[in-house]
Amino acid sequence: LFGGRSLTPTWSEGPSAELSPQIAIVITAFFFFFAAWVPTCNMCACVFLHLCSSSEDLDVRLGFDLCTEEQDFLCKRKKYVAAALKNVLQLEEDLQDDEIPVVAIMTTGGGMRSLTTTYGSLLGLKKLNVIDCAMYLTGLSGTTWTMANLYRDADWSQQDLSGKINEARKHVTKCKMGSFSMERMKYYNKQLCQRKQEGHRTSSIDLWGLIVEYLLHDGKDNHKLSDQRQAVDQGQNPLPIYVAINVKDNYSTLDFKEWLEFTPYEVGFMKYGAFIRSEDFGSEFFMGRLMKRLPESRICYLEGDLLSWKNGKLIKNIIDYINWPVLPMRPHEQKSQIFTTASPLSRVLRGAITERTSVAQYHSFLKGLQLHNDYLENDKFCRWKDTVLDTSPNQLTETAEYLSLIDTGFFINTSCPPLLRPERKVDVILHLNYSAGSQILSCKYYSEQGIPFPKVALSEEERKNLKECYLFDDAETPGAPILLFFPLVNDTYQSYKAPGKLSAVANRFSPYSTYSVTYKEQDYDQLVKLTEYNILNNKHLILQALRTAVERKRRHKKYGA
Template structure:
């Protein structure tokens, strides 16, 4: 592993190397891994210790609970202390964020697990508290970078994780010393859509940035405004609630459906398509939300060929929908509603200032240098696994344990693609990776329905513990396979 040069605070780092502090942590953690392997009667020297990464896929609360159950069983088998990196996307990050609230959670996992189960099964975040959090997001951020991620983190994710977690990643990590190194993964929306640049974006306790490009900024400075590689305006560090936002797992309540129909209607009019079906759908839902008291006047037939008039019509129509929704949620200030509608119309997720803006560096794709802001989305919208973060060459990973809680196994599907791109992308991939798929055997279809990705938040203790038990059995059934893969990884590392 190669460490970076010392970095000045508030400056962009462009290097294919590990952050200096990550390098120091890895050295300490490898000593702990050596002791754990010795306890498993795997005797080796310090230089032979393999670098093992554990991945958690997306899958909403199913992924959160499934990862927790898997980690509990890994601890019971003595394998958890052999893990160097823990990386997740989407629902798995909900579990990670909960775990890392407790210093050295991996040594007290039973206690931490019970606390998480109690919270998921009994706690509740009130709408008043959730809205207060949304207002805080709105007041802290520049208007340019307020997005739907702020809205759904405050108003929806809180209903799943049953808390408002205002810890930051850097503050959270200051208390840690014995746990695997966490990596959270998202994607750059522009790079994904245009198939250029580098879509893979990672957050660690020390740095946030583009995994393949090797362009990073201190995590505490992510979201701040940069110009030519230097920070020029502070924004508060994003908190763990924001980092857990996951639009792929949302249930479709009536209010959410109205907003989605409104987005589709704006797009239809923009493209000259008849919006009448969407208009009727919106009116039906608003009628239901308002207890049968229809408020909006009947729509007039618009001339779609007159773009200016159609745009003016939709601006007024959007305002009318806002007024109707505001009768249901009268405590929402108009300025916040207006910003939310704007974000919906433009489909703005995860917008933050681009810390690479106006830099002049040939090592960075030009598309990452040009815009003032970038949009970041749940990685599950591209590939539902964070494997790119651990396949960085400088992390020198010897073994990947991939836990899949999604509809299909994303790691198996993409492993060959990663190997094919390894040379050009500075990645290191190994076929010896142990890919574990915690499917539910004979009752798989029944389990899929019970624990669907879009299911409303779990509240039943038995439902949570049953899912944890199944995930744990998957680890137990694969214990011998894992040990075998560790032996192979040791041979690779020599």
């Protein structure tokens, strides 16, 4: 409008104007009316457009820089990291701020298997004092369950982890038959109705979130993502980052997907450089302004979103003990079973389950934001522009009413993308891989995006017989982090610690299948011990990576290159 320019916020700089949505509407109406009678009022229109173009007074933060809260966190965290690095590397002098490398612990998904292995890996890193060396801890899918449990405790990384591991053991090994008791079903129905009344759009993923709550806790869990700020407010723990992807209804994840990151401070799109406060996620926005605030979702709903059950198989494993009738399949669905009776309660639950089972929908905070003409040329945007739809502004997410979120495992089983934002300047990534089947780390995606990442070169024979840890260091690629890759394998552990046990850790026919929701106590214990052992047995490679990163920071400081 008004000379072909948009009335929506853009990236142009300018003074902030404190205009409420109501006042803005009145002023807009005035200018339309005035322009009809006085066509020469171009100067007035330009002033109004300049006020509207400022992003400083919006409820959506536009920009690719880290938010102020995260920057403050990094300053506080450095004292823990500097002390820990001096200790583990046995340095004679204290590290200066510009000599401290940014270390991140990155996990992958895999249901209860990844929940269990994350505990084991962190236990090993805790014993090596390496958790205190890390700035970030990222996760998706089942590892988010472990992270959400840990970050209830404001000082979890400063304490013995055995208590939390034993608490998780109780829930992983408990009988899951109560998941669909009549009492629980009434609870699910009540919670879903309440969520809908609050203004959220409910789906089968919300039901799954409530089931996850039962699987991992003794009762209702009121914990929220923003509550985790207490666990990082003094820099006492690594900053948690959770990852999901946004998709479109009529396109596969290969054709369209957008990375969405969640921290205790913000939720946002890396591609657009658009972020909102974590407590506002799910509320209604328009043109960058918060129009209707909805209650912040409990963490169990986000856990359901970040681990969408795939094709109903996880649900099927929970409830296989009941002989339930098989429903007719839609063309895009795989065979699954659900419980159905004539009661209104079960009809509500059946309606939730038989919807598209992998997508959680939230009000889009990008709604109404039109992109500036130069936005598509922005280097930061192009970093995550990976489909043909990204070349057409009208195909991007700001036109959608809702976000459609799924587990990132539907595309790549990784939580690495937030760590590859250049603003975070990550120097070392401990890649803790808990995938089933093929565990070959794929860097093809990052290469295609032009994102600096180490080249992973493994022979076919090496891929078939993976070792416990690999160190990949591509020093010739500027900006590429040092990568420590830990596959989920039982290599020397079976020879030195537990002969004959855990012969097929990530095999789908093993007790640790992605779709297994209950473990035997001995299976849980062995998996924790295995992943702890794999970390401790490769201490030398971890220390080598940390020492190399410190030396490079010092060399860069000295020579400026």
